[in-house]
Amino acid sequence: MKPSALSTHVLDTANGIPAAGMALELWRMEPEPALLARTVTNADGRTDAPLLTPESFRPGRYELRFDVGAYFAARGEDPGYLGTVTLNVGLKAEAGHYHVPLLCSPWSYSTYRGS
Template identity: 45%
Template sequence: MTRLTTHVLDTATGRPAGGVTVRLHSAAAPATPVACAVTDADGRALLVSGDLASGVYDLVFAMGPYFANPPAAPAFFGDIIIRVGIDAAQSHYHIPLLASPWSYTTYRGS
């Protein structure tokens, strides 16, 4: 069983980014949708809690709509795509995203 979670933080405001749609796709051609979730008020989302095959996946964060409301400036990033390798033998992956309308960074969390 593999658990995949994420946490989105808005570094422009210093707050969690709630209401962000996050999609998980297999990166193998053709890309296959695996899961979809929306971050809660704390910016957290559970994408997978169960069987997930080893492989390469894309996490797609729909940041354009988040940064458009209220419009601080035109968002430089619409979707932020993070490609990760998943080993099904690992029990938990946590992938935080720290984002502003003009930059982002990520890491493998715990």
């Protein structure tokens, strides 16, 4: 059995750099929406600690909310039309480490289950 955990990182694909200083939130959506964490990415575009550790992990639906528009505006760039990018993910117990990267520009984003 693999313990489950959750981490993320953000890459600014418009500038080819880690998205340092991007605000993000983690919400648990079941049974009622609840804010679990609010943090900011570090110089490497990652959070300083996992969003969910094996000890705090519970299976279910979660949302990661990334403040993409504010990040680009703070850099003095056109924030495009993206504001908050929301990723709704279903996490299972004993499925190993979930790593959810966000690749973004002011006009687009993509994600995948990383390692």
